[in-house]
Amino acid sequence: MASDSRIRILVVDDEPAIVDAVSTALRYEGFVVDEATTGNGALSLGREQRHDLIVLDVMLPDIDGFELTERLRREGIGTPIIFLTARDDLNDKLRGLALGGDDYLTKPFKLVELVARVIAVLRRVGDPGELTEVITFADLVMNEDLHQLSRAGNSIDLTATEFRLMAYFMRNPRRVLSKSQILEHVWGYDFGSDSNLVETYVSVLRRKLEHCGPPVIFTKRLVGYSLREPGEGF
Numbered sequence: 001m002a003s004d005s006r007i008r009i010l011v012v013d014d015e016p017a018i019v020d021a022v023s024t025a026l027r028y029e030g031f032v033v034d035e036a037t038t039g040n041g042a043l044s045l046g047r048e049q050r051h052d053l054i055v056l057d058v059m060l061p062d063i064d065g066f067e068l069t070e071r072l073r074r075e076g077i078g079t080p081i082i083f084l085t086a087r088d089d090l091n092d093k094l095r096g097l098a099l100g101g102d103d104y105l106t107k108p109f110k111l112v113e114l115v116a117r118v119i120a121v122l123r124r125v126g127d128p129g130e131l132t133e134v135i136t137f138a139d140l141v142m143n144e145d146l147h148q149l150s151r152a153g154n155s156i157d158l159t160a161t162e163f164r165l166m167a168y169f170m171r172n173p174r175r176v177l178s179k180s181q182i183l184e185h186v187w188g189y190d191f192g193s194d195s196n197l198v199e200t201y202v203s204v205l206r207r208k209l210e211h212c213g214p215p216v217i218f219t220k221r222l223v224g225y226s227l228r229e230p231g232e233g234f
Contacts, residue, residue, distance in 0.1 A: 007122060008032040008049065012042040012065070013057035013084060022055060025111045026118065039063025046072055051079050053122055055114070058085040058096065069099045080125050080160065082117055084109070093200045098207075102161045103187070104197070120188035125160045135170045138216060138229050140209075142170050151212040161186065162205055169217065169227040178224040198225075 009031050013019045016037060023033045034049060036042040039060040046054070058065035069081055083096045083104035096104055102121050105114055135142045139152040147163060149156045158166060165186045168177070179198040187197070202225055206217050214230040226234075 006030065006032050007052045008034065009118065010034045010036065010042060010045055010049075010051045010054045010056075010079075012036045012039075012054065012060070012068075014038065014060050015057075018057075018084075021111060022114065025115055026055075029115060029119075031118075039065070039068045042068055043071060046077055046079065047075070053118060054079050054081045055118065056081050056083055058083055058087060058092070066095060066099055069096070069101065073100050080121050082114075082121060084114075088196075090196075090200065090203075093196075094204055097159070097162075097200060097204045100159050102159060104200075117187070121161070123188055124164050124186070135167070137170050137173050137227065139213060140170065140216070142167060151209060154212040156208050156212065158205075158208065162201065162208070165201055165205060169225075173227050176220050176224045176226045181224070 007030075009026055011019055011022050011026070011033055012035075013022070014037050019035050019037060023035055026033050034045050034051070036045055039062045042054070042056070042060075043063065045051075056065045056068065060068070063071070065083055065085070072079065078100070080102040081100065083101050084107060085092065085096070085104060086107045087093075088106050093104060102125070103117050105117060135144070140149065141151075142149045144167060149158055149163065149166060165182070168182065168185050182198050186201075202217060206215065209216055216227055216230055218226050218228055218233050220226060220234050
């Protein structure tokens with residue numbers, strides 16, 4: 001956490017009105033807020049000051065949010081990131097999450113929802129909850145204490161949100177989990193309109209898992225998702 005014991009958040013957007021509105025809302029909640037309107041400015045602040053979370057616009061005038069995230073991750077800065085984006089294309093969302101984003105919110109957005117997402121991300125990356133040492137299913141092995149997942153002996157690198165999603169699946173094997181259940185247990189909220197968020201994260205998780213073996217997360221149409229043995233399906 002930040003040096004004054006309060007949570008410090010970096011807000012990055014090229015629209016000053018959005019920066020001001022978001023920063024004001026977050027300060028009202030008691031957070032310390034730094035602001036930037038360019039990618040280079042955000043990169044400098046990210047290097048100079050430790051932040052607990054970054055609220056990051058994707059479409060910046062110099063370095064876009066995706067490239068900025070790549071640079072931060074290459075430098076070992078693993079600060080959780082919530083993307084703000086006018087892009088609603090699935091490939092853009094997948095790219096952002098694959099780079100290490102923890103959540104995204106499509107513009108236009110409501111400040112109350114953004115604040116709720118900020119609090120939810122901070123809660124899940126800062127509070128491991130009730131951990132069990134090791135969970136196994138099929139050829140998957142998860143060590144929650146060490147934040148490690150492997151498949152058939154191959155280590156799989158997951159973001160904090162992806163890990164929490166995978167842990168929820170592994171604690172509930174063969175159960176069909178609805179999008180609402182996943183939002184509530186993994187993100188800590190259910191706004192009723194975020195089914196695309198679940199779909200996107202499940203898609204990213206599937207890609208990582210299937211790099212090491214056959215499919216294990218299956219879709220039951222109009223119902224939800226289920227972790228099952230390879231080939232088990234529905």
